[in-house]
Each structure stands twice: as structure tokens, then as C-alpha cells.
Amino acid sequence: MSEENWIEVGSTDSIEEEDLIRFDHQDKTFCVYRLTDGFYATDGICTHESVHLEDGLVMDDEIECPMHQGIFNIKSGEALSPPACEDLKTYPVKVDNDKIFIKID
Amino acid sequence: MxxxxxxxxxxxxxxxxxxxxxxxxxxxxxxxxxxxxxxxxxxxxLSKDFLLDKKKEEDLxxxxxxxxxxxxxxxxxxxxxxxxxxxxxxxxxxxxxxxxxxxxxxxxxxNKKLSLDNNLKNDVYYLRNLEEAKKIKEIVSNKNKITIIGGGFIGLEIASSLSQLQKKVIVIEIGNQLMGRTIPKKIADLVQNTHIEHGNEIILNKQIEKITKKNGNYEILLNDNSIIETDFIIAGIGSTxxxxxxxxxxxxxxxxxxxxxxxxxxxxxxxxxxxxxxxxxxxxxxxxxxxxxxxxxxxxxxxxxxxAGVKTEYTSIPWMWSDQFNLNLQLTGICDEYDEIIERGDDINNGVIYFFLKNNKIRGACGVGTIGKVGRDIRITSKLTEKDTIVDKQILSDQNQKLNKLIQK
Missing domain, CATH: 3.50.50.60 (FAD/NAD(P)-binding domain)
Incomplete structure (x- = not known):
């Protein structure tokens, strides 16, 4: 994977702990999370119906869709609770000099 | 064993x-x-994405x-x-x-059924199962003016879908507000406005006196002697x-x-x-x-x-949703036992929530907003209710303050 695939999202202090920010890049929406043990990234749209997860609730390692309460594991993307049944895509994240980067395919 | x-x-x-x-x-x-x-x-x-052809039978x-x-x-x-x-x-x-x-x-x-003359028994449609949804979807494709009897969740969701299919929709509700069994009037009024903005006609406080077939269509006589002409009738008047x-x-x-x-x-x-x-x-x-x-x-x-022998109490806090047009409405807990109501937000685009409190604790809440705007707060409300937390009303009423602050870890 080439270096260009790491995209800068923002600074580490732009996300509060147990919270997320939305990040749009080339027609795609991502969510970047700050959990107690680090930063994570997933697709930004629920796999159940097209609603932005940025308005969802982050609790422990889970993001809950604000529309129908489908729940996903933020680290694995696994769909944990209906109506969500399709997993959420996850992306690698790195922090360099207090900046967050995500690697997009 | x-x-x-x-x-x-x-x-x-x-x-x-x-x-x-x-x-x-x-x-x-x-x-x-x-x-x-x-x-x-x-x-x-069935009442939304299936009618709109966004979801197929095999997706259900x-x-x-x-x-x-x-x-x-x-x-x-x-x-x-x-x-x-x-x-x-x-x-x-x-x-x-x-x-x-x-x-x-x-x-x-x-579904509860309307009491109708025998010759009309097959003319009014109801929606609960896939077969009924398929029938409605097929028939409405050839109809233009559709009347929905009952302004509850199912009727309004169908009204929203049919409006999005460019149908002229009329909703007749016997009560003085939409969704009257469960939803506070102020929230119901916001939802009603959205229906009207999209061209749906909402008739409240009216009873149906008589339905008459006329040249393949129908005339619905209301108790104020007004007559609604319509091509197709769907009823959603509750269930047993x-x-x-x-x-x-x-x-x-x-x-x-x-x-x-x-x-x-x-x-x-x-x-x-x-x-x-x-x-x-x-x-x-x-x-x-x-x-x-x-x-x-x-x-x-x-x-x-x-x-299976694992003795478990059912303690889940009730939660439900309804999607109509670009709105997502959510309700948690029970909203009929309270001594105080607190309002959060006043713009439907950012979400409006009413909290129902008793003894400074939340018993239930109802909110509506553009899709995604009330879900997180309603979910936090369910958790606060479940934990029987005494809440800071100032934070509840201020949309600039996150409700996460109220959850005691």
C-alpha cells in the first residue's frame, strides 16, 4: 500500500474520548472514533439504512445508529444488534505528531 | 433433559x-x-422501503x-x-x-377492521403482512387519489410512502391530533406540518358515516356531511x-x-x-x-x-420509532405518568424532544427530527430512565449541552 493512502483526518484533540467525528473524503463518509485505548475508523453510513453514524451514540467499543439502534463493534465492524445485520467496514488508523490518519483502500 | x-x-x-x-x-x-x-x-x-421499492421480499x-x-x-x-x-x-x-x-x-x-357493509368488505385494505403489502403496492400503481383512514403510525407511514410515489393522499383521523394514543400533541403537530408541506391532506376530528362505491371509485361521507372522492382506501385503525x-x-x-x-x-x-x-x-x-x-x-x-431455565426478568425500557418523509420519530419509556414536562430544542431540523418526568426522574421521552437528530439523545434517555437517575433539568433543556454528561459511570 502506498503512502498516499494515509489521509489526514485532523488533530487528536479534535475528538473527545468516547466520541467520534465525521470525515468526508472523495464522496465517501467515514467516522473516526476516540476510545479509551486509541483511535479507530469505520464507514460513516449505517449498513441498514443510509443514515450517518456521526449522530450515533458511542458507548465502550460500540457505535449505535441513531435511527433504528443497530449496533456495531467499532474495532471489528461486526453488526451486533438488529436491525443491522451487515458488518460495517473498518479502516486502519495511525497517529503521527498528534495528527490522525486513516488508510483508505 | x-x-x-x-x-x-x-x-x-x-x-x-x-x-x-x-x-x-x-x-x-x-x-x-x-x-x-x-x-x-x-x-x-412493509409500509416504507418495500412500498417504495427500496427493499425487496428477499431482504426482509x-x-x-x-x-x-x-x-x-x-x-x-x-x-x-x-x-x-x-x-x-x-x-x-x-x-x-x-x-x-x-x-x-x-x-x-x-388489525382492527372497520364495520362495513358486506359489499365493501373487500374494498378496504389493511397492511400487516407481506401479502397485504404486495397487494397494496400492486394496486396503488394504478391509482392516484388514496384515502387513509386512521392517523396512527401505520397510516402516516403509508401516507408518507404514497406521497413519495407522487400520489394524492388524504388522511382521515377521528381524534383531534395524529398518533394520539402515544405521542404528545406538540410532536404530532410537527409531523402533521411535514405531511401538509409534502401535499398530503390531513382531516382531524371527523368520523366516517358511509362509504359508497361509484363507477369503480368511492365516496366517503363524513359526519360533517362533507364528501371525499377517492380511488382507493387503506385503513390503519389499531390492532388487537x-x-x-x-x-x-x-x-x-x-x-x-x-x-x-x-x-x-x-x-x-x-x-x-x-x-x-x-x-x-x-x-x-x-x-x-x-x-x-x-x-x-x-x-x-x-x-x-x-x-431454557435461565430465570430472567424482563426489564427492557420500551422504545419505538416511526419514519415519515425525512423525519425520524422516537419514543422511549412511558409518557403518560408525569408531573413535569421538559422541552429540548425547538427546530425540527435539529430535533425536538419532550421529556416526561416524575419526582425529577425521567419516565419517558418522545422526540422527532430530521433523520439522525434525536436518536442519540433518546438512547441516552433510555439509559437514564433504566438507571432511575435524578436528572439535571438545565442540561436536559439545553440542546448545546450533551446528554452524555448525565450518565453516571
Whole structure:
């Protein structure tokens, strides 16, 4: 994977702990999370119906869709609770000099 | 011990109970008896994405037959017409007999019907199952002016979908507000405005006196003598628990099958879950009957645990949603026992929520907003309710302050 695939999202202090920010890049929406043990990234749209997860609730390692309460594991993307049944895509994240980067395919 | 467990009713509560039993009991036979010739499926899309062709029939099932086979859960499409609780047997219309050691009744609920003259019985449509949704979808494709009788969730969701299909829609509601059984008037009024902005006509406080067929169309006479001309009629006027099968038995019925907090009925080894059950809720210290997606699922899971011998109280805080146009409406807890109402937000684009408090604790909340705007706060509200937290009303009422602050860790 080439270096260009790491995209800068923002600074580490732009996300509060147990919270997320939305990040749009080339027609795609991502969510970047700050959990107690680090930063994570997933697709930004629920796999159940097209609603932005940025308005969802982050609790422990889970993001809950604000529309129908489908729940996903933020680290694995696994769909944990209906109506969500399709997993959420996850992306690698790195922090360099207090900046967050995500690697997009 | 290997038991025969029968689940009567092939809906959401039934399938979730079956899978939960299997999680805790690898040996027993588990059989779901369903009246529809389709594995348990999701009903919420029927009035929305299915009518709008965004979801197909094959997208609706909760689980494929592979999942059921892997977990050794049988599903049989059969109609039961007699129950013998004393001898633990169910009798099918075709003469088959099913014996059980434990029985879960998850027969759900059915639509109330309008009292109509016989010649109109087949002219008014209702929506609960896939077959009905298919019929409505096919017929409305050739109709323009559609009247919906009943301004509850199902009627308004259909009204929203048909409007998006460019139909002229009229909703007639007998009460003085939409969704009057469960939703505060201020929220109902916001939803009503959205319908009107999209061209739907909402008629409140009117009763239907008579429906007359005229040249393949219909005339609906209202109690103020006005007449609505329409091409097609759909009614959504509420539902009743499906309990006819048990009416002449010892099973205790009262607005559904009466169950305790463990999903147990008045008869040993007989459980009930989902829409059909009027259950005791230990948190609210009263019985209630709910018709919602989340309840059907969680109550089914709770019944499954208890049937498998894992004694578990049902304490889930009620939650439901409705999607109409670009709005998502959500309700949590109960909104009819309160001494104070607190309002959060005043713009539907950012979400408006009403909290219902008693003794400074939240009993329930109802909110509406552009899709995504009330869900997080409503979810936090459910958690605050469940934890019986005394809340800071200033934070509740200030949309600039996050509700997460109120959750005590």
C-alpha cells in the first residue's frame, strides 16, 4: 500500500474520548472514533439504512445508529444488534505528531 | 433433559426466542409454527422501503434457512385451530397434532377492521403482512387519489410512502391530533406540518358515516356531511392481540395474554411474548402491552432464556420509532405518568424532544427530527430512565449541552 493512502483526518484533540467525528473524503463518509485505548475508523453510513453514524451514540467499543439502534463493534465492524445485520467496514488508523490518519483502500 | 419446545407464531418474538433457547439448550427440539409461508421477517419496511421499492421480499427475513438449519430450529407453515393445555397438545386444521413440554405463544396482533357493509368488505385494505403489502403496492400503481383512514403510525407511514410515489393522499383521523394514543400533541403537530408541506391532506376530528362505491371509485361521507372522492382506501385503525384460539381455555386473558416479568402465563410451561402479551414490567410496576420491533425482539429473547431455565426478568425500557418523509420519530419509556414536562430544542431540523418526568426522574421521552437528530439523545434517555437517575433539568433543556454528561459511570 502506498503512502498516499494515509489521509489526514485532523488533530487528536479534535475528538473527545468516547466520541467520534465525521470525515468526508472523495464522496465517501467515514467516522473516526476516540476510545479509551486509541483511535479507530469505520464507514460513516449505517449498513441498514443510509443514515450517518456521526449522530450515533458511542458507548465502550460500540457505535449505535441513531435511527433504528443497530449496533456495531467499532474495532471489528461486526453488526451486533438488529436491525443491522451487515458488518460495517473498518479502516486502519495511525497517529503521527498528534495528527490522525486513516488508510483508505 | 431433551424437551419438545413449540413456538406458536412465526414473527420476530418467535424467532428470537428460538435462537435464545438454542444458545442455552443444545438438546431440545425447537419448532416454530407459523401461519405465513415465509421464515420470520421484518415488518417495519412493509409500509416504507418495500412500498417504495427500496427493499425487496428477499431482504426482509431476519435469518436464512441456513441459520435455522445450523441451529437445528424447525419452521413449519401450519395453522393451529385448537389448543389442549391440559394434555399439552396443539391441533392443526389439517388434523396434525403437536405435543409440547414447553409452549411459547407469540401469535402477535391483528388489525382492527372497520364495520362495513358486506359489499365493501373487500374494498378496504389493511397492511400487516407481506401479502397485504404486495397487494397494496400492486394496486396503488394504478391509482392516484388514496384515502387513509386512521392517523396512527401505520397510516402516516403509508401516507408518507404514497406521497413519495407522487400520489394524492388524504388522511382521515377521528381524534383531534395524529398518533394520539402515544405521542404528545406538540410532536404530532410537527409531523402533521411535514405531511401538509409534502401535499398530503390531513382531516382531524371527523368520523366516517358511509362509504359508497361509484363507477369503480368511492365516496366517503363524513359526519360533517362533507364528501371525499377517492380511488382507493387503506385503513390503519389499531390492532388487537391475536388470542381467539385461547378464548375458551383456562389461559388468563386481559388485553392479551397476561404474563409476569418472566414471560410466564397463568398456565405452567406456557409462556407468551411480543405483541400478544400483556406483561408485568417491574420497573414501571404495572402491566403493559407493546407493539414494537425492539419489544418483540427483546421479549422473545427473555422468554427464550426463561424457557431454557435461565430465570430472567424482563426489564427492557420500551422504545419505538416511526419514519415519515425525512423525519425520524422516537419514543422511549412511558409518557403518560408525569408531573413535569421538559422541552429540548425547538427546530425540527435539529430535533425536538419532550421529556416526561416524575419526582425529577425521567419516565419517558418522545422526540422527532430530521433523520439522525434525536436518536442519540433518546438512547441516552433510555439509559437514564433504566438507571432511575435524578436528572439535571438545565442540561436536559439545553440542546448545546450533551446528554452524555448525565450518565453516571
Amino acid at each position: 431433551k424437551n419438545n419446545i413449540i413456538i406458536l407464531g412465526g414473527g420476530q418474538a418467535g424467532i428470537y426466542a428460538a435462537r435464545e433457547i438454542r444458545q442455552n439448550d443444545s438438546k431440545s427440539n425447537i419448532k416454530i409454527l407459523g401461519e405465513e409461508n415465509l421464515l420470520p421477517y421484518e415488518r417495519p419496511p 427475513c431476519f435469518h436464512s434457512s441456513d441459520v435455522l438449519n445450523n441451529e437445528n430450529i424447525e419452521f413449519e407453515n401450519i395453522s393451529i385451530n385448537k389448543v389442549d393445555f391440559e394434555n399439552k397438545k396443539l391441533f392443526a386444521k389439517n388434523g396434525d397434532v403437536y405435543s409440547y413440554d414447553s409452549l411459547l405463544i407469540s401469535t402477535g396482533s391483528e 392481540p391475536t388470542v381467539k384460539l385461547f378464548e375458551n381455555t383456562n389461559l388468563k386473558l386481559d388485553n392479551g395474554i397476561v404474563t409476569n416479568q418472566f414471560c410466564e402465563t397463568s398456565i405452567k410451561d406456557v409462556y407468551a411474548a411480543g405483541d400478544v402479551s400483556n406483561f408485568y414490567h417491574p420497573f414501571y410496576e404495572r402491566n403493559m402491552r407493546l407493539e414494537s420491533y425492539q419489544h418483540a425482539q427483546n421479549h422473545g429473547i427473555c422468554a427464550g432464556k426463561n424457557i
